[in-house]
Amino acid sequence: MTRLERSEKLIRLALLVIACSAVSVLIIITIFIFAQGTPILFKYGVKQFLFGQDWYPGEKSFGLLPMIIGSLYVTLGALVVGVPFGLACAITLTEFSSRRISRTIKPLIELLAGIPSVVYGFIGVVILVPFIRDTFGGPGLSVLSASVILGIMILPTIISISMDSIQALPRTYREGSIALGATRWQTVRLVLLPAARSGIIASIILGMGRAIGETMAVIMIAGNAAAIPRSILAPVRTLTSNIALEMGYASGEHRQALFATGVILFIIIMVLNTAANFTSRKKKR
Amino acid sequence: MKRKETSGLYKKVRLSWRGCFFCLLGLAVFSLFHCSRGSAERGVIVAGSTSIQPFADRWAEIYMKIHPGEVVDVQGGGSSAGIQAAREGSADIGMSSRELKQEEKDLAEVVVAWDGLAVIVHPRNRIDGLTVTELQAVFLGKIRNWKEIGGDDHLITVVSREEGSGTRGAFQEMVMKKNRISPEAIVQNSNGTVREIVSHDPNSLGYISLGLVDSSVKALKLDGIHPDYENIKKRAYKLIRPFLFVIKGAPKPGAQSFIDFVLSADGQALIKEEGLIPALEQEKERIS
Numbered sequence: 001m002t003r004l005e006r007s008e009k010l011i012r013l014a015l016l017v018i019a020c021s022a023v024s025v026l027i028i029i030t031i032f033i034f035a036q037g038t039p040i041l042f043k044y045g046v047k048q049f050l051f052g053q054d055w056y057p058g059e060k061s062f063g064l065l066p067m068i069i070g071s072l073y074v075t076l077g078a079l080v081v082g083v084p085f086g087l088a089c090a091i092t093l094t095e096f097s098s099r100r101i102s103r104t105i106k107p108l109i110e111l112l113a114g115i116p117s118v119v120y121g122f123i124g125v126v127i128l129v130p131f132i133r134d135t136f137g138g139p140g141l142s143v144l145s146a147s148v149i150l151g152i153m154i155l156p157t158i159i160s161i162s163m164d165s166i167q168a169l170p171r172t173y174r175e176g177s178i179a180l181g182a183t184r185w186q187t188v189r190l191v192l193l194p195a196a197r198s199g200i201i202a203s204i205i206l207g208m209g210r211a212i213g214e215t216m217a218v219i220m221i222a223g224n225a226a227a228i229p230r231s232i233l234a235p236v237r238t239l240t241s242n243i244a245l246e247m248g249y250a251s252g253e254h255r256q257a258l259f260a261t262g263v264i265l266f267i268i269i270m271v272l273n274t275a276a277n278f279t280s281r282k283k284k285r
Numbered sequence: 286m287k288r289k290e291t292s293g294l295y296k297k298v299r300l301s302w303r304g305c306f307f308c309l310l311g312l313a314v315f316s317l318f319h320c321s322r323g324s325a326e327r328g329v330i331v332a333g334s335t336s337i338q339p340f341a342d343r344w345a346e347i348y349m350k351i352h353p354g355e356v357v358d359v360q361g362g363g364s365s366a367g368i369q370a371a372r373e374g375s376a377d378i379g380m381s382s383r384e385l386k387q388e389e390k391d392l393a394e395v396v397v398a399w400d401g402l403a404v405i406v407h408p409r410n411r412i413d414g415l416t417v418t419e420l421q422a423v424f425l426g427k428i429r430n431w432k433e434i435g436g437d438d439h440l441i442t443v444v445s446r447e448e449g450s451g452t453r454g455a456f457q458e459m460v461m462k463k464n465r466i467s468p469e470a471i472v473q474n475s476n477g478t479v480r481e482i483v484s485h486d487p488n489s490l491g492y493i494s495l496g497l498v499d500s501s502v503k504a505l506k507l508d509g510i511h512p513d514y515e516n517i518k519k520r521a522y523k524l525i526r527p528f529l530f531v532i533k534g535a536p537k538p539g540a541q542s543f544i545d546f547v548l549s550a551d552g553q554a555l556i557k558e559e560g561l562i563p564a565l566e567q568e569k570e571r572i573s
Contacts, residue, residue, distance in 0.1 A: 056465060057448050066468070130485060139442040139486060141471055219474070224447070227468035235471050245474045248335075249363035249449030 033266060037259035049260060055226040057246070057254040064264060066228045070143075070236040071212055071268070073229065074222065077147025078154055078211035083204055085151070086158030093159070094166045095188055106163065113156035121220030124149040129221055138233035141223030146236065149217055154207035161206065165199020166192055205276040212269060215240040239265040328356025329539045333367015333380030334451050336400065336476065336494045337528045341380060343555055348546050357543055364451035368392065371531045377540040379531035382451035382494075383458070394529045397547050399562040401495035401512045402456055402524040403504040405480065407487040412436045414506030417523065421460055423490060426467030431488065443470040444479050444491035452476065455526040456492050492524075496560045517562045528561070 041049055044062055052063020089109070093102040124145055133140030169192060177187040193200070215238075223235020224245055237245075243258050243265075250258055331341055338361050345357035362370070364381040368389055371379030385394055404420060406412060412435060415423075422428040423441060432438045445466050446453035457466065473479045476493040483491045484501035495512055498504050504512050507523060516522040530544060546552050553563040 053468075054465075055448070055468065059465075125481075133486060138440075139471060139482075139489070141482070220478075224472040225469050226472065234469075237472070245447045245472065246449050248361075248474070249365050249447065249451075251365045251369050251449075254449055 030266070033259060033262045036256060037261075037263035040253060040256040041260045041263065049264065053228065055242070057250070057257050060253065062257045062260070064239070064242075064261060066226050067237050067239045067242045067261065068264065068268070069228050070222075071238040071240070071265070073143050073232075074146045074150060074218065074236060074238055075208055075212045077143060077232070078150035079204065079208060081148055081151025082154040082158055082207055082211075086155050086203070086207070087162060087200065089155070090159045090162035090166060091188055091193075094163050095184060095192070106160065109156050109159050111156075112152075113160075117153065117214060117217040118220070120149050120153055121217035124217060124221035132233070136233055138231075139223060139235060141221055141235050143222070143229050143232040143234065143236045146218050146222040146238075147232070149221055150211045150214055153214060153217065154210050157207045157210060158203045161203035162196070162200045165196040165203070168199070169195050201276065205273065208272065208276070209269065212238075212265075212272070213240060215244045219244060239268070328358050329378065329537075329543050330358045330360065330370075330376045331378045331380060331530075331543070332360040332362050332370045332376035333531070334364040334382035334528070335361045336382040336452055336496075337380040337397075340398065340496075340528070340556065340559060340561070343559070344543075344547050344552055347551070347555070348543055351546070352542070355539060355542075357539075363449065364454070365449055368531055371533050374533065377532070377537060378544070381529040381531055382526060383454040384527065385529070385531070389531075393532045393534075395532075395544060395548070396527045396564040397530050397544075398528040398553075398556045398564055399517065399525050400528055401517045401522055401562070402452065402459070402492050402526065403495045403498045403512050404490065404492050404507060404524070405483050405498060405502040405504055406490050407483060407485075408501070408503045409487050410436065410503060412505065413503075414509060416508050417460060420507065421462075421464065424461060424466050424470065425464055426469055439488040442482075442486050442489035443467065444482050444489055445470040445472055446479065446492075447472050447474045450474070451526075452492070452494060456524075459524050459526070498560075514557075514560070514562065525562070527564075 040062075044060070049062055049064050050068070051065055052061065053065050054061045054063045055066065093105060097105075128145050128148060129140035131140075132138070132142060132145050136144070173191050173195060174187060177191045178184075182190065218238050219241045222237065222241065224237045224241055225235040226237050226242070227234075229236045239261055243261050246254070247258055331345070338359060341359045345359050348357055349355060360376070364383050367376065367379035368381055368385070369379075370376035371392060379392070381394075382400065385392065404415065410431075412431070415434060419428065419434050423434070423443060424445070426443075428434060429440055430438065431441055446456070453466075471482070473482060476497045479491040479493050480497060480499075480502055483489045495504070495517070498512075506512075510516050510522050512522045512524070517525055530547070532540065532544075536544065548564065556563050
């Protein structure tokens with residue numbers, strides 16, 4: 001073996017170790033959460049955790065249904081707000097604006113992703129919550145306010161990944177479509193969007209992941225009532241905020257129940273991601 | 286022109302990278318220094334209730350001024366965590382803003398102050414007082430509208446604390462008794478955020494530590510009694526709770542001298558200054 005080959009081999013080995021260590025962290029986290037959370041899940045029954053509506057850990061009542069539904073509502077709300085805006089923005093910047101404008105605006109949008117979530121929460125508390133309270137009534141801390149703020153928070157993810165996937169399409173698609181007499185909007189709607197679909201769906205999945213996992217901003221603006229919200233103006237508690245709200249004071253079984261919340265959150269995210277991945281792959285064919 | 290500007294920007298960015306590097310380096314050196322100092326002379330660690338923490342911080346500050354060389358480290362974490370820390374020995378003194386539960390009675394406790402729980406509303410609210418029964422009904426979710434208790438025709442925004450908090454525990458015990466707080470109540474995880482919400486929402490009702498009531502909210506009379514110093518001292522106002530220091534076994538010398546300071550006239554004067562009620566003489570003797 002020459003020296004060059006040996007060093008090549010060494011580098012390959014080092015890279016493999018680095019790659020494995022990243023994965024092993026994921027495995028360790030998974031094992032830890034499940035080891036801490038599953039004993040209590042089985043002690044009181046998975047059914048109570050998944051379908052129970054009362055969350056009173058002090059009285060050994062661990063119903064997580066309001067939080068599960070809360071997480072789904074808020075994530076769905078964020079997509080309803082974020083996806084149309086994000087897609088429209090991505091289309092405008094790639095197809096309907098000059099290169100110079102889109103080159104200045106895109107970095108600014110990516111800057112949005114760097115703002116800490118507590119700042120979004122603060123803006124929500126100071127501006128959005130009073131606005132909703134005064135215009136629509138209710139306490140203001142609500143599904144609606146959380147959805148709007150989360151919708152804004154997922155914008156950079158959706159915009160930049162959608163833009164990249166639209167820009168990556170071959171020039172010939174556009175040229176061919178225009179040559180056939182299609183207008184620019186027809187080109188976008190009938191050629192570019194379908195062709196970039198997998199990238200766009202990926203951006204939505206990533207945005208969804210961010211929305212369902214967001215904690216700090218949601219705690220600040222969602223009101224955190226552990227009941228299934230009756231309307232979009234009612235307060236809501238998500239799985240993540242349930243953990244973060246009570247972790248500081250929890251001990252014993254209460255603490256374990258919060259880990260069980262983590263287990264359920266973990267499973268929900270896995271299911272959502274796999275389902276979304278699966279549908280996007282199926283449609284491509 | 287345009288190019289020049291961007292290149293200038295890049296230069297700035299690179300410069301700030303260098304700045305960041307030096308900042309980080311400084312921080313690392315500082316934290317190393319800090320660590321080594323901390324481990325050399327591990328001071329008295331006081332941990333627990335976030336309601337007591339601000340007062341404990343003040344005590345520690347003054348105590349360390351009087352006794353140079355002594356270190357008192359005050360941490361938060363919550364009543365339950367503080368009690369657990371005292372039991373496990375990770376803290377020398379645990380702070381609890383609720384009474385100890387039966388299974389926690391193996392630890393020694395000392396009352397360092399009394400705190401009132403104030404029921405607060407927006408300053409513009411017409412209501413000045415409630416009965417404890419009405420208060421309970423509101424938190425049960427049985428009374429939903431202000432007009433049922435003599436206010437305007439608006440739904441009540443009920444603001445509570447999270448499960449496990451000492452303030453919530455005390456409120457549960459004294460007002461709700463065996464009944465559950467309605468799950469539809471808004472939940473916040475600190476006294477400060479409860480006050481923040483109540484001070485901005487004209488239809489809201491919440492409860493916080495009396496020491497933290499300021500002009501942004503209005504404290505209600507309960508059964509006709511205003512939560513002020515005199516009424517709490519006389520025990521006429523019903524919603525009061527002890528601030529406890531919790532110790533396992535015999536306190537180490539540093540911890541004992543800190544407790545002595547807290548219970549001394551100077552320590553207790555601070556409590557009075559901050560709007561709390563000093564511990565009674567007979568309560569100070571429960572320990573040592």
